[in-house]
Amino acid sequence: MSRAQPSARIANENDDSGDASQLAQFLPYQLSIASNAVSALIAERYRKRFALKIPEWRVMAVLGDMVGEVGSEGMTQRALTESTLMDKVAVNRACKILEERGLIARAPNAADGRSHIMVLTPEGRAIHEEVLPLALATERELLADFDSREEKQLRSLLERLRHKVDALAHNRS
């Protein structure tokens, strides 16, 4: 495999952002760095503001955001795992914590005795009033320097990359 690019130069770098090896030029690495940085920023904000962790605010966001639907004042954990795309165990843990905090309550599910319906309590609803705005504000801040074309492109590129991974993961390599 000859990629005529290595240019093996482990130079001295003082710049904290630019880096020595070409590892920093390795796309999966760049992706990971960027993603971790963004996640850390958000986690930090939610922790400071509401003492909520990522899985928890995701549940809050989905629960509080299902407006418009008629009587659908809540969801089962199963529905939450689909909406949040998180693991069912992660959802369960988040719900347990939120319940202990009094932000959500579990109502019995008439339709299925195995599950309960998770609903926001008044207190939970009050917090949710801020949860989503904070998320959106953060997103806007992150994208402040991007024009709308660039933003679209970033989303699109990420989407395509993800699909590509799915395709590659299927044929055994």
Place this chain on the structure above:
Amino acid sequence: MSRAQPSARIANENDDSGDASQLAQFLPYQLSIASNAVSALIAERYRKRFALKIPEWRVMAVLGDMVGEVGSEGMTQRALTESTLMDKVAVNRACKILEERGLIARAPNAADGRSHIMVLTPEGRAIHEEVLPLALATERELLADFDSREEKQLRSLLERLRHKVDALAHNRS
């Protein structure tokens, strides 16, 4: 499995149209998904091929890739943490595992008694012959559908995003 419509509107696999929630449209989430997918793919490949985990192959990659430099046949763990941008504990653990596997060896450091110089063993070097090519091949596969302009853009956008996070993380109330 995923044929149910448990609650209101859990959209199907089709993108963008009317997805479950706007969580899927939330950039940090898109980033996280894409990053996790890519990382999982790579981890899987390295695990299958060499039984190496991500931190380990990063160390291997950096160690084996410092050719050209004259006598510099190795690096200290400190240098590795800089080059890999990993935590010093992560570097240490990776080195320990690699040493136990006989892929690297620790030579005493004449210049500083506290540290050792990590060098690839012949066996380690043999594996490294494949480590970097696999990484690059995977990168190429991932980017196969992107033209060079798009690739540049993706890298650039990620870079800018990361810098933006740094900026936001510092001046905060």
Place this chain on the structure above:
DNA sequence: AGCGTGTAGTTTCATTAGTAACCACTTTTC
């Protein structure tokens, strides 16, 4: 020299996340 401070490396501990086993209830089948 001896003392204090700094740094490389290591170990320990707590937190987190993911897998698999498990229980309670539901649905299907006979």
Place this chain on the structure above:
DNA sequence: GAAAAGTGGTTACTAATGAAACTACACGCT
């Protein structure tokens, strides 16, 4: 209607990660 099979939810076990404490050596100072 009872056994079998399936599903939502929960718990237990295990691996991964990062922070902080700790060891051993280095360097600067008087």
